[in-house]
Amino acid sequence: MFGLSRYPYLGVVVPKAVLPGRRSGSLRGWCLGSMAVFQSGLLVLTTPLASLAPRLAPILTSAARLVNHTLYVHLQPGMSLEGPAQPQSSPVQATFEVLDFIAHLYAGANFHRHLDVRILLTNIQTKSAFLPPLPSSVQNLAHPPEVVLTDFQTLDGSKLLPELLQPYAERVEHLSEFLVDIKPSLTFDVIPLLDPYGPAGSDPSLEFLVVSEETYRGGMAANRFRLENDLEELALYQIQLVKDESHEQHEEEKVSSSNARQRLLGKLLRPPNKRPELPSGLYVIGLTGISGSGKSSIAQRLKGLGAFVIDSDHLGHRAYAPSGPAYQPVVEAFGTDILHKDGIINRKILGSRVFGNKKQMKILTDIVWPVIAKLAREEMDLAVAEGKDVCVIDAAMLLEAGWQNMVHEVWTVVIPETEAVRRIVERDGLSEAAAQSRLQSQMSGQQLVDQSHVVLSTLWEPHVTQLQVEKAWNLLQKRIAKTPQAHD
Incomplete structure (x- = not known):
């Protein structure tokens, strides 16, 4: 509907x-x-x-x-x-x-x-x-x-935190295991729904449909569809949803997989990387996310908790500066017409030259990304000198640049693409089409999550984000305490 x-x-x-x-x-x-x-x-x-x-x-x-x-x-x-x-x-x-x-x-x-x-x-x-x-x-x-x-938005077709959805094959396996456990003699079929109704709308042998208070209207729609196709109506048996007594204010009241996915936020999803080549006693987090995800706000929250934050955008400005290590190679590759009158690189002109041109973009990134990585390593040494034990590299292109090889963990900030578009339009004054084009040039949230150790989200109110970051930080401190390198 x-x-x-x-x-x-x-x-x-x-x-x-x-x-x-x-x-x-x-x-x-x-x-x-x-x-x-x-x-x-x-x-x-x-x-x-x-x-x-x-x-x-x-x-x-x-x-x-x-x-x-x-x-x-x-x-x-x-x-x-x-x-x-x-x-x-x-x-x-x-x-x-x-x-x-x-x-x-x-x-x-x-x-x-x-x-x-x-x-x-x-x-x-x-x-x-x-x-x-x-x-x-x-x-x-x-x-x-x-x-x-x-403006009402259902979760149908756009599940909350879809990047953390359990794979379909695993869900079927767990459901089948559950059904066999509770009644071994039960005969059942697990069928993927490829249309709004599935067998409920077309199987003449069905007699009734079990629905919840949430899906009751869907059962009524299935019956209307059956009547239009000369099939008998199904008896609808409505069951009550089980309440989640421990749900948080921003979570659903019912027991649901959405709540389970929200509770995965901030937790370690896979073992950290071993990086013996990194400065001793320093644990490095690579923080990434699509444009508009709120990645930089997460970085500032982590800074408030004691992390040393390296802003890759700032390093990029240093690299492009007339005295920076990427300045001369970029000018030689793209010509002096990318310069302002004062000799500073006009990044708008340079951007228009490479945007949408994979060959030109690769030439630029082959120059700039290694330079920024070197500057980031110098910043890590500064973090050690300041006595910091956690360093966060804030980088939108962390994975594209291959910088996951110099971090112990990748943390990704996710939000729905529609929300990212709204934020970009509001923040940068771009059209929706331009905002979507920007996102299409980046890895998707799912691609980022697939390579991440920790996932965060700024989808809710600021205080919820803060609690989420504090949870991730506290769990990180426990991991660091168990890491031999942290005691070197």
């Missing part, structure tokens, strides 16, 4: 009348493969206003890709779209926060000139001792919406 992979900021529902002759099972693929195909749409905003404001620009951009004329907006912060109950509209008080948000929304809509944005005010009410509360009413719209959009 919700198409989230192509339009990550929106859930999408298309009224059946718009898709004559199409089965609901093909709805998702249809709407995701189309661009600005609807004349009108209704956007329901359910996120609390404080959290919604920074997400508004990408939400409107996503909506503009689907709707090409009239976009109605219904403001309903706090509305729940989870569970089997039909969501109900409720009054929203016209506070200054609401009024400011409405103004902010109209200002943002100005970037999408083809859209006629109209905010519905039926449920926006003012507090007044003289005016009676407005009666609820049905709003007759001049252009009935062909598509309904919402």
